[in-house]
Structure formats: structure tokens, C-alpha cells
Amino acid sequence: MPFLIAVSSTVKRVLPLIRMMHPVAYTLIEWYHSNKRDLPWRNTRDPYLIWLSEIILQQTRVEQGRPYYERFKEAFPSVASLAKAKEEKVLKLWQGLGYYSRARNLHKAARMVLEKHQGIFPTDHAAIRELPGIGDYTAAAIASFAYDLRYPVVDGNVYRFLSRLFGIDTPIDSTAGKKEFLQVATELIQHAPPHEFNQAIMEFGALTCVPSNPNCDSCVFRSSCIARKKNTIQELPVKAKKQTSRNRYFHYIVLHDGKDVYLKQRTEKDIWMNLWEFPMLEEKKALGPEGMLRKTSLLFKNHSTTMHDKPSKARHLLSHQTLHAVFYEFTLQKKIKLPATWKKVNRKNLQKFPVPKLIEKYLRQLLVGD
DNA sequence: AAGTCGGGGGC
């Protein structure tokens, strides 16, 4: 389909041609041109900026990711500037967005672009796909949006739209389902300009074929949608697995030493890797003040600290965990030897450290409490 | 194939 590729920028004039080849692709693109949102990453073909936006938008709503995109673009306008930054700074800018491996991989990949690709963002799909943090979806998105290569994006929006339009009830989180939906999307994109088609199908899922209570009566596919005909809109797409959640009990040690407070970096392969928090005891169950005194007496020998009353409690919800956090404040009475991993931080420098939301929330009240 | 990684918003 070389002709369509060549004229993709003037797609409107060739819409009738696309329609003859595939009515679904045609309808999507026509709908897209009159309904698309004006999003900042749509005004560029710079692969770096497109990549940045796609990483930020993974499992993230557009309105949540947008301000982060603007700040990253401002702080790191090029892949080289991102590569030169310290990971700590990248994580700080990412703070609050979640899934921090995205930030760590983004940074790692930027350094790989500098070392392996001479600072030029790779222009072929296979090389793009090899970068850390870039999976099938993101590789297709970058390849099509930056270079107009014919790779279909299959994200949550696409699963939802295709499952309903064609009445496909194969679970989208199964191997068979992923294969099947990829095949359908691959077939559709053969009949359209890749960039336009991928943008259109995702935008349609995001704005019209929404998860709950879509307005099917005004949908441009109302006459052909299988799920609408069979009244299975609310059942599709099918997901096989259910989310499970576990409880964790975090007992934070907020140790005050004059104007300083102690922080500790999370280095284990766990939530919040490489972010900072207060030193902490994790237990199978909540300890309570007495248990906390008993456990910490091993750390703080001979009454070298005093524990304050009324610890503040917080419940923090993650996708797979419910965190029960209690912040116990201690005051250091005399100098003792503390674990080397505890970092003494002046309170006015606390804001320099990337911290999880749970800690940020606590710090806010700690700082205004002065 | 199943589990894990955040935080926020809609209903």
C-alpha cells in the first residue's frame, strides 16, 4: 500500500479510497478527524518526545500523565539531556506517577541510545522494541507515530473496541486472546495509514467505546457492532484473571535529631525501588506501641531515644497490596551508632528526595507542623 | 501462565 503511505498527511483526500478497502478503518479515521483531542504529544514527530509520552501514558490516564509530560519535556528536552541526568533526579520528577520501573527504564534506555545508537533514537521497529521499558504496544506506537511504520497498537482501548465490534469473547489477558486481537488489528491496519489508524482506534476507545455505559445509540458503528446487537456490551472485553490483594504492615521510625531526620533508600526488588522513606519495620501484623518499643529497644540501646505518643496512621492502597502504615516518632537523646544505611537529612532538604505518595503525604504534615 | 509493579478516577 505504498500510495497510501505517501499521502498519509493528506489523508482526508484519500478517505474514499480507504473506505473502498476497509469500512472500519475508514470510519475510525473519519471519526478521529472530527473528534480528536488536542494533546501535546500529537504535535510532534520527534521520536524522543513520542517515546517519553508513551512511557508516561502506560497504565495511566491522559489527564494524569499530561503535567508530567510537560515537566519532563521542560527538564529533559532531548534524549541526551535525559541520559546525562542522575537517576535520582529522574525519579524525583516521576514522583507521584507510580510504576517507578518506568522511570528507571526510561533513564536506562536513554543511556543506551547514547552508547549503542550514537544518540540517535533507533528508527526501526526491532531496535526500538529492544530498549528497556518498551514492549509490543509501545514499540508499535513509536514506530507508527514517529516513522509511520505499519505496526498496530493493541492497548486496553483497542481490546475493548475490537472485542465489542466483532463480538470476540476470548479473554484479553490470555495468550490466545493477545494473539487473536493482534491478528485483527494487523489486518485492519493494512488498509489505512498506520499513524492515523493507530491514533484513531485508541482515541475511539478512550472517548466513545468507553468501559462503562458507552452511548451506543450515537456510535458510528451502531449498525454493525456485534456486542450491541447481542446486548453484551457490558460483558466485553472478557478478562480471565482476578486481582488479588494482600495486607502489609509498615512501622515507620521517624527519628528526629535536632533539625535532621533519617531516611533510607529502598533497594530491594519490591514496591518503590530506589525511592526513599523512613527506616521501617515490616511485620506480619500490626505491632502497636508496646511492640514497637520492644523491637526498637534493640536498635536504640539504653534509652537513647524517646518515643512520642499518638503515632499517625495511614492506609495506602496499591493495585496488589493494602499498606497499613504507622508513623512512630522518636527523638534522639544522645549520640549512638545507627545503621550505615540510614541517611541523616536536614529537614529543609527533604524535598530533594524522591519519595512515594504515602511518605510525601506524611512529610507534608510534618513540615507544616513546625 | 501467573504474579508484580502505583496512583487516581469512575461508578
Next chain:
DNA sequence: GCCCCAGACTT
């Protein structure tokens, strides 16, 4: 309370 969001990676 449950589901979903411009998914990727590990086990």
C-alpha cells in the same frame, strides 16, 4: 468495593 487506565517485566 471493584474496575480500568495509550503495559512491561519477572518468575
